[in-house]
Every structure is written in C-alpha cells, then in structure tokens.
Amino acid sequence: MSIDMWLFFAIGLGVVSLGFALYLYAWVNRQDAGGARGQQIAGYIQDGARAYLAKLYGTLAVLVVVLGVLIALIFSLDMLESVKAHQLVGCKKPLEGVWTALAFVAGSACSGLAGYLGMSIAVRANLRAAVAAKVGLNPAFKVAFYAGAVLGMAMVGTAVIGISVIYLFTRDPEIILGFSLGASAMALLAKAGGGIFTKTADIAADLVGKVEAGIPEDDPRNPAVIADNVGDNVGDVAGMGADIFDSYVASAVAAMILGVGVGRDTANPEFYVVFPLVLCAVGMLASFIGIQFVRVGKNGKPGAALNSGTVITCVIFGVLATLLVLAGGYNLGVLIATISGLVIAVLIGFCTDYFTNDERRPVQQVAAMSKSGSAITIITGLSYGLISVVPSMIGIVIATLVSYFSAEAFGISGIYGIGIAAVGMLSITSVIVSADAYGPIVDNAKGIAEMSNMGHEVVERCDTLDSAGNTAKAITKGFAISAAALTVLALFAAYGEVLQGLGLPLKMDLQSPLVLGGVLLGATCPPVFSALLMLAVTKNAFLMIEEIRAQFRAKPGILKGTEIPDYARCVSIASAGALSSLALPAVIAVIIPLAVGLLLGTDALGGFLGGSIFTGVIFAMFMSNAGGLWDNGKKFIEAGHHGGPGSDAHKAAVVGDTVGDPFKDTAGPSINTLITVMSLVSSLFAPVIAALSLANFIK
Amino acid sequence: MSIDMWLFFAIGLGVVSLGFALYLYAWVNRQDAGGARGQQIAGYIQDGARAYLAKLYGTLAVLVVVLGVLIALIFSLDMLESVKAHQLVGCKKPLEGVWTALAFVAGSACSGLAGYLGMSIAVRANLRAAVAAKVGLNPAFKVAFYAGAVLGMAMVGTAVIGISVIYLFTRDPEIILGFSLGASAMALLAKAGGGIFTKTADIAADLVGKVEAGIPEDDPRNPAVIADNVGDNVGDVAGMGADIFDSYVASAVAAMILGVGVGRDTANPEFYVVFPLVLCAVGMLASFIGIQFVRVGKNGKPGAALNSGTVITCVIFGVLATLLVLAGGYNLGVLIATISGLVIAVLIGFCTDYFTNDERRPVQQVAAMSKSGSAITIITGLSYGLISVVPSMIGIVIATLVSYFSAEAFGISGIYGIGIAAVGMLSITSVIVSADAYGPIVDNAKGIAEMSNMGHEVVERCDTLDSAGNTAKAITKGFAISAAALTVLALFAAYGEVLQGLGLPLKMDLQSPLVLGGVLLGATCPPVFSALLMLAVTKNAFLMIEEIRAQFRAKPGILKGTEIPDYARCVSIASAGALSSLALPAVIAVIIPLAVGLLLGTDALGGFLGGSIFTGVIFAMFMSNAGGLWDNGKKFIEAGHHGGPGSDAHKAAVVGDTVGDPFKDTAGPSINTLITVMSLVSSLFAPVIAALSLANFIK
Secondary structure, rough: OOOHHHHHHHHHHHHHHHHHHHHHHHHHHHHOOOOOOHHHHHHHHHHHHHHHHHHHHHHHHHHHHHHHHHHHHHHHHHHHHHHHOOOOOOOOOHHHHHHHHHHHHHHHHHHHHHHHHHHHHHHHHHHHHHHOOOOOHHHHHHHHHHHHHHHHHHHHHHHHHHHHHHHHHHHHHHHHHHHHHHHHHHHHHHHHHHHHHHHHHHHHHHHHHHHHOOOOOOOOOOOHHHHHHHHHHHHHHHHHHHHHHHHHHHHHHHHHHHHHHHHHHOOOHHHHHHHHHHHHHHHHHHHHHHHHHOOOOOOOOOOHHHHHHHHHHHHHHHHHHHHHHHOOOOOOOHHHHEEEHHHHHHHHHHHHHHHOOOOOHHHHHHHHHHOOHHHHHHHOOOOOHOOHHHHHHHHHHHHHHHHHHOOOOHHOOHHHHHHHHHHHHHHHHHHHHHHHHHHHHHHHHHHHHHOOOHHHHHHHHHHHHHHHHHHHHHHHEEEHHHHHHHHHHHHHHHHHHHHHHOOOOOEEOOHHHHHHHHHHHHHHHHHHHHHHHHHHHHHHHHHHHHHHHHHHHOOOOOHHOOOOOOHHHHHHHHHHHHHHHHHHHHHHHHHHHHHHHHHHHHHHHHHHHHHHHHHHHHOOOHHHHHHHHHHHHHHHHHHHHHOOOOOOHHHHHHHHHHHHHHHHHHHHHHHHHHHHHHHHHHHHHHHHHHHHHHHHHHH | OOOOHHHHHHHHHHHHHHHHHHHHHHHHOOOOOOOHHHHHHHHHHHHHHHHHHHHHHHHHHHHHHHHHHHHHHHHHHHHOHHHHHHOOOOOOOHHHHHHHHHHHHHHHHHHHHHHHHHHHHHHHHHHHHHOOOOOOHHHHHHHHHHHHHHHHHHHHHHHHHHHHHHHHOOOOHHHHHHHHHHHHHHHHHHHHHHHHHHHHHHHHHHHHHHHHHHHOOOOOOOOOOOHHHHHHHHHHHHHHHHHHHHHHHHHHHHHHHHHHHHHHOOOOHHHHHHHHHHHHHHHHHHHHHHHHOOOOOOOOOHHHHHHHHHHHHHHHHHHHHHHHHHOOOOOOHHHHHHHHHHHHHHHEEEEEEEEHOOHHHHHHHHHHHHHOHHHHHHHHHHHHHHHHHHHHHHHHHHHHHHHHHHHHHHHOOOHHHHHHHHHHHOOOHHHHHHHHHHHHHHHHHHHHHHHHHHHHHHHHHHHHOOOHHHHHHHHHHHHHHHHHHHHHHHHHHHHHHHHHHHHOOOOOOOHHHHHHHHHHHHHHHHHHHHHHHHHHHHHHHHHHHHHHHHHHHHHHHHHOOOOOHHHHHHHHHHHHHHOOOOOOHHHHHHHHHHHHHHHHHHHHHHHHHHHHHHHHHHHHHOOOOOOHHHHHHHHHHOOOOOOOOOHHHHHHHHHHHHHHHHHHHHHHHHHHHHHHHHHHHHHHHHHHHHHHOOOHOOO
C-alpha cells in the first residue's frame, strides 16, 4: 500500500474507534439510573467532577495559549542572525513554528476531548453499575467495563487521527512533537494535579472522618466524601487516561522520528516513519476483537475476565502484526522487537503482581511486621518497594537489548527497534485503559450503593467488582510502567536523531564532564519532582482537614445526619490546591531542561535526559509498588489476619497505607509524564539550544 | 625532590601520625577511670565491643583469605591461551597477582589496625570523659576529642604508609587497587555490619524498653542497653572509620592511576602518580596543626570548637598546598582543582546543615506536620529528604566541572583534576574523623553517667558535649558525602584509565544499548542494597525484641532492679545478625559487576558503574538527610514545641525517628562503600573481564 493509503487506514480505524466510544457512551447512558436517593448522591459527584473539569480545562487553556505562542515565537528565533551563523542544517522556518504550535494545541485538545468523554460517562456509569448490581454481577460488570472502554476507545481514536492528519499535511514527524507536547501538558495537569486532588481528599476524609469523628468510610455525613469519590474519577479516570494518552502519542512520535533515519536511503523512505501508525491501527483492531472476550460468565470471576481480555488482545495483536509483516514482506527484526516487547511487558506485569499480591511473601511480611508498630511497617514496605524494581529493570534491559539487536540483525537501526517495541506494547492501550478505568467506576458504585442504602447484596456485589479491579490493576500497571520506560528510552533516542538531523551528532560519552554533570542533574529531577507533589498533598490535606473540622463545628447537625455538609467547598479546596501546586513542578519540567541545554550544551542535555530516565524509572516503580504493597497489607489484616481491623497491627498498617497513597497515586505515576515533557521540550527546542548554548563558547 | 624522596616524606609523616595516635592513646588511657560502678558499666560495654570485634575480625580474616587466594588465582587466568589470544597490552603477570593479593591483605590489615586502636580507646574514653566531666566541660571535651583523634591519626598514618610502601616496591599503582579493595572489604563489614548492629539494638531497646516496659532510655534494667551503647561505637567509631579509610585510600589510588596517563609523556612521568600522596602528607601536616586549635575556652562552646578545627585545618591545608605548588613550580590547574573541591565540600556541609538543623524550616515543618499523625510525618520527611539532595548535587556538578576545566586549562587531563579534587577534600580526613568519633564517645559518656548515677551536673555537661557532636556532624557528614561522591567519580575515571592501559579505550556512549543496559542495572544496585540492609535491621530487631521479652519473663527481678539482665546475649544476637545478613549485599558488591562485565562487556560495565553512582549518590544523601531531619524533628518537639514529650505529635515524631534510624545509620552511609567495592572489583579484574566477556562474541 502507498503511504497515503496507510495513513487513511489509520485514520479510518481511528474514526471507527471514536465512533465505537460514542456508541458505548450512549449505551451506558441509556441504562437504568435507579431511584432518587442514588441519583442525588451521584449528582453530587457529577457536580464535583464538573467543577473540577471546568477548572482543569480553564488552566489548560491558559497554559496552552501561553506555551503555544511561546513555541511559535521561539521557532522564529531561528531566523536570528546568531542562530543562522551556526548554519544548522535542519533549522526550522517560522511557518513550521506555527504548525508546531497548532499541533501543540491539537494535542492537548484531543487528549482533553478523550478525557472529557471518559470522565463524564464514568460519573454516570458509577450509579448505573450500582443499580445494575441489583440484577446481578454480570450486568453491573458490563456497564462499568463498557464505560471504561469509552475512555480507552476515544483515546486511541483521537490520538491516531490527530497524528495521522498532521503527518498527512506536513510530512514532518518533528512537528508531531508539538502534538505530543500538547498531550503531555494535559497529562501533567490531569495526572499530577488529579493525583494531588484525589489523595488530598482521601487523606483528609480518612483522618477527620474515620479517626476523629469515628464515622465509617463513604459516609454521606463526611463533608469530604464527595471530594473523595470525585477524586477517584479525577485521578484514576481523567489522570490515568491523559497519562497513557501521553505515552501512547510519545511512543508513536519517537518511533516516527527514528524511522526517518532508518528510511533515509531506502526505496520507500517514508515507510518506517508511518509504520508505527500502522502498528497502532493494528492494535486498535486487536482491541476491538479482544474487548468482545471480556465477559463474566454465570458465577464467573470479573478479575479473570479483565486479565484474559488483556492477554487475548495481546495474542490477537501478535498474530495480526505477524500476518502484516509476513504478508507485506516487511522487516522481520521489527516484528521480533514488537513481540519481544509485548511478551516482556506481560511478564513484568506478573512480577509486579508478586510484590503487591496478598497471597505472596512481601505483602504478608509487611502485614506481619505491622505487629511491631508503624515504623517497622514503613521500613519493611519501603525495602520491598525498592527490591521490587529488580525484575522490572532486568525486564526492561532485556527488552531493550532484544529489540535493539533483533532490528540490527535484520539490517536496520537498533534504536528504531526499541522505539517499535514501545509502540508495540502501547498499541493495545485501549484494552489496558478500559480495564483501568473500570476500577474507579466500580469503586464509586460501591460508595453510592452504601451511601444510598441499596442493601447488603448490592454492596457485596460491588465489592466483588471492586477487588477484581484491584487485581487487574497489578498487570495493567506493570504494563504501563514498562511501556512508559521503553517510550522514554525511545524519546531519548529521538532527541539524538533530531540533533543528527541538524548536523550535530550527539556525543554522550559518560567520560565527558559535561555529560556526566548533565546526568547528575537529570537524575536529581524525578526525586525532587515527586517530593514536591507529595508536599502538595500534605499541604492541601492540612487545609481540607481544617475545613472539615470547621464544618463540623459550624453545623452540629451534620454528624447527626440532619444537616447536609457543604460538599462543594471540599471539592473546591482540592481542585484549587491541586492545580496551583503544579506551578513549581511544571517549571522543573519545562524550564530546567532548557536551562541545562543553554548552559551546558546539547550533549549535556542528552545526559540530563538520560539521568532523568535512570532515576525516574526506578522511583516510579518503587513508589507505585510500595504503595500497592502497603494498601494490600492493610487489606490482608482487615481480612482477619494478625488481629484484624482495630488491632494495633491494623493501626500500623493504616499508617503504611496512608504513606503509600501519595506514593502510588500521586508521585509515582506522574514521574513518567515529567520525563516525557522534559524529553519533548528538549527535542522540540534542540535547534535553538544548539545555536544559543553557552557551551559553544567553552568548546 | 626525587620521587623516592617524596615517598619517604609521605612515609615519614605517616609514621609521625601513627606515633601521635599511640601517644594520645596512652594519654587518654592514663586519665582517671573513676569509681567501681562506672567501671562496671563501662566494663560491660568493653566486653560487648570486644566480643563484636572478635566476630568482625574473624569474619574479615575468612573473607580476606578467600578473596586473596581468588585474586591471585584470577590473575593467573591471564596466562590462559584464550586470554593471551586477545593480546591485551597491559595484561598482568602471575607475580603481579600475588603482589595484588598481598596488597589486598595489607589493606584490610591496616584498616583493621586503625579501627582496633580507635575502638579500644573509644570504649575506655567514654568512662574517662564522664569522670572528667565531674571537673568541668573542658577536661571532658579534651578526653573525648583526643580519643577520637586516635582513630583519625591512626587511619591516615596506616593508609599513607601502606600505599607508599607498596608503590615504593612495585611502582605500579594498579597493585594498590588491591590495597584499596582490602580496605573496602573491611569497610563493607564494619560499616554495613556495624550499621545493622547499632540500629538493631537501638530499635529493639526502644520498642521493648521505652514503649512496652516503660523504662527510660539508657536504663541498666534493659537487657539491650549495653548492646545499644556498644552499637554506637561499632557503627559510629569502627564503621565510620573504616568507611572514611576506604574513601581516603580509594581517592588516592584513583588519582594515582589517573596520574599515570598524565605523566606519560613528561620529563618526570612519576610525579603526577605520587602527587596525590604528597597532598595526603600535606593534609596530615595541616591536621597536626589544626588539631591544636580545637579547644574549648572557659564557658566556650564545644560545637564551635569542633567546627572551627575543621575550618582552620582547611585553611592551613589550602595555604600549605599553595606554597607547595608555587615553590615547586608545579601545575596551577591541579592547585585550583584541590582548592575548589575543598571550598565546595565545606559549602555542601552548610547546605546539609540547613536541612537537618532544628532552627530551619524543614525540621520545623516536619515537627509541625507531626500534629496530623505519623503518616504525614513520614511523607513530609521523605519529601524534604529528597529535596535536600539538590544543593549537594549542584555542588558536586560544579566541583566536577571546575576541577576538570581548571586542569584542562593548564594543559593536563581534566579527569586527573577531578581525582585531585577528591584527594584534596579527603586530605584533611584525620580532623574530620576525630570530630566524628568524638560523637559516640560523649554519647556513651552520657549513658554511663546516667547508669552509674554520677549526678545531674555531670549528665548535663555530657549532654552539652553530646549535642555539640550532633552539630559538628552535619558539616563533617556533608564533607564525607561530597568527598565520597568525587572519589567514586574518580574511581569511575580510573576504570577507564585501566582499560586504556590495556589498549581497550572505554566507549561509554549512552546511545549504545549495552552501555544503557549497564547503566540501568547499575542504577538498580544502590536502592536494592540499601533495602537489604534495612530488612536485615528489622529482621534482627524482631529477634532481639523476642530475646528481651523472654528475659523479662524468665527473670522478673530484672525490671525490679534486683537481677542483672544478660547483656551479652543481646550483644551476641546483634553481632551474629549483622554479619550474617551481609552475605547477600556482599554478593551484590562483588559478583554483580563481574557478571555484568562478563555478560555485556567492559563498556557496559562502565555504564554499570556510572549507573550505580547516579542513584547511589542520591540515595546516600536522601537517606542520611531524611534520617537527620526526623531525628531533629523529634528533638525539636522534645524541647517543648507542639505539645512536647508524650504528646501525639511526639509519638508521630518518634515513628519518623525510628524510620530514619536505619536510613541515616545503616543504609545511607553504606552505599558509598558498595560503589567503591564495585568500582575496585571492576578495575582490578578489567583484564580478565575484557578477555573473557561474552560481548566479545556479539561484536
């Protein structure tokens, strides 16, 4: 097929995917919404979510306009005499700056649209899943999973349409970096901000509600309960969706840029550039089929249904990709890279599961150690969290080496192999996201069922659905982390390719002091970034705790159940705090790489990106896994071990869980976005940095 | 002066230093040991220390013999046909293997001797300082500081004598790698083992004594109290001494190896090899003078005395080094490197102080957050701990760049500049170590004064001396960490120089997948290593808690004060646990670099070493600073803030302090030793790895 045909193929499947998402949206929306009490509670959550989204999109709009103008302006710097003097081969023209700025706006708009669809159906599906649970497990599962699939399908659809259309018009993958940066800007706000929101509400609701006032979780008397429920959607639906959208686009762009070098001297130079999009399209096809297999039989297990959906999609994708490569007579090395990445991602998922599964030693050990008090719980959990990175890191190294050398063995650039492995992993994204977004929906459903007194059986069914979500999460999370790791490695390589295109081959020898300095500075960023997010959570939780206490004091009827608390105040504190706390972390993400590049040069900036990957991948896995470990350790004790709920061991485990909350839901998963933003900023502004850097004068 | 003259100069000053140490030993030993009750308590501590040292040196002896034979054997591998076939230029001869093995034995013996002298005087000086405190602050300070100086003087003396003698006979700095590895083997056992010992005893004594039995700290009824006091010496005297001995030797060796390349085409090729030893000798001279200034005037402050001793020694060293370089007409770039390193080390010390000083925001913020419970204390402390690495990392990068480019500006290898900066920093080691070893001595003195009822005034004076030790620690710690960081960077460069000498120039481009894989694997080691040490602490503390409870049950008279607990059992549990838990961490340190090198090649091994430095430096600083922060946060509350002792905030702060204990005294400070061992193993076995690596076949 011609290149244009492939692009239309991708766009076509993207439109189908988006259409499918809208169809599912309408289907879920048609389901029974039950009685007035449930609708009232769900209405509070919807209002809260709407308020948050309004603030989020408002902030995003400002950020996008400012950065968009900045991009267009900075590119016109290329016209300056000082820049021209360096005669960089591939220097941009101002028109390309405008294109890039437009692509940037489009990227955040596409991600925003997908997130909006996903969020607005999630906060409807929660109630409908609870109502459906009156009938049985299966109908409730269907509502929740299909609602999750809205996000999954909409995401990949808008992403592939956006990328393909831009490429169709510009034929320059570097302009798509702008699209990717737009997606990253959205991810930074939605994931890091959402992570701060959800944990602010969670910690505050628990500390004042459960500990001080002695009321149970998900109790409508708690002023923060709605913020807590909104937070689940904000963090785990909108945030997670934007995060994976970001990785998905970034992996495609990185591979496309690397494809330019691969195709340069071949008969069909654009083929390797477009091939990542073809893989994305094949992945969408595989997901359409795979999603059909996600069904709970009578008395079946929803957790198994979710996992088998993932595995089946992987298999279908593998078969389709093999057929494509064999039938088209394409490069076999690329196929091996794709498949090896996929296999290792699944293996990493199972390893992650080992460290967070309550049937395994780490969780049980943390639970047992809780008998000696919370300090020992913390030390043990931190330690196992650190150890848990070992299998994943080995897996990532193996995936890197296999995809690299299999591509090399078949005569094309090994780096392209790494990029393709990342795309391969992420091409089944829509199934992963569907299973992930299912989690907060059923979690909310359980809350609504409890708050509106739907009865013991319904709550129990929702609970079964909820724990299925947690089981599936281990695998999808391992998947997401390893895919993100390969993606940032591919972006790292793409940075080199961009410089190569400028006639400035990147020299990143660790024996160069500038590179070494860059690595050390880059390695410092992810830990500091995660620390800033965690401090934002504690600071905002502090404010919300004051608010809850003030409401209890001002309206004594709240605790008696005769007055309705002001839910909106808590939602507003969480929203405002989350977005305003992002200023400093955003500066790290955008300004620091520019500063390093301008001061120490492009080689040092390469080292900087490398350094951020080295610690970033480790901190992301460590924090996510330690958080999951503590969470399940607490649940293990709540299931009746070591004295059960209320025991000293349980109190210690609750401390562990609270520490783990911002680890696993705020800091850990946002690191990936940080690295992506830093890599994209570096690649995008490479020409300007190369021309203006102070290091030019040192040399 | 001729090279031999310089060597004799260094040896001579080494002998003077060692003699001075013995003189101070005798002087401290002559001081009044007071009454029977104090002698009895101190006797328990001495017995415990002796028991631990016997076990430590026994283990060391076994390790040294096994590794020594292994070294000799592996070097004879060079004679194999397969190795010869690679025709490595600088391949070792079997005789050099024997020399290296002997140097290895000598390195651990020298470190062991210095540690023995330091430990055995420390456990005598504690009692004598307490007795002297009856007279006044000043005599007590003198006893404790001079006892600390025994370790400081003995260390640098034995190290410089050892290195100089080996070089005098062999003229091959690579053989001194063996000496350095011997010192590292001792450091691994003494520092990591000592760190496990001391925190096992500390945590167990606190949890059962203070929390369960409700008896105060340092109460003789607690069976673990002696183990706790022994632990202070074991961790902070023997362990700290071996750790800095290790850095001191490693920095000298690294710079000497780098000096080979610098001198290669000059008129006096050996000068740059021997220059690091000359700097060490000058540093000893400066220390002799500087130590004379460490005096507490009437009503003076002991903390200021310690700090001014450090600063004065730095200044004297700077002046002497300048005179030396100017008078001798040596390279000015080297002088700038030395001095810039020294200045930045002091600045880093003050930055570290900011994050752990209770008059500054971070500590006060953690204390204030403790009102919301222990989980918030932990999150806040972790966050500030992570942020605290920023100034130090920037300082290290500046020191690296300045020392590199100042050397280059004067026409010699920039890498040598980095090596010299590390040697410059460490040349004032004996003052740093003296001030550091002073801490546990006065801490013990306070314990003995309390346990043997020496009266309120004596305890108070010991307390003043103790907090002076903590103040001084912030600066010496910052100093030690930055020196260690530059040392491992120099070792990293030395690895490249060794390979260069073999005719195999190191290519560590981060764009190579093998190098990248190496970096990712290397970056994983420090976190995992620290996690294993922390798990060892919790596991052993668990065992000791059982033992203490069993003693209380079996002998009810203990708590009434009518029966003496079995202190030796607790010491024995701590010793056995500490040393046996080191098996797995030691494997990481020795086997993993060999495995990476043999599988992925020497370039990947270079990446591996780099990766271990990147995360190692960050984790070491993060853990040390977070631990110090929590410790002082607790003390801040104990001083009467936020409800004071016994309040909820205090309970939360105690949890933070307990988590921080293994952070700052076990895991954090041991990472440096891990990296040193891995670097030395790699450099030492580089010829074998280069010849036998699997990567040879891939290429």
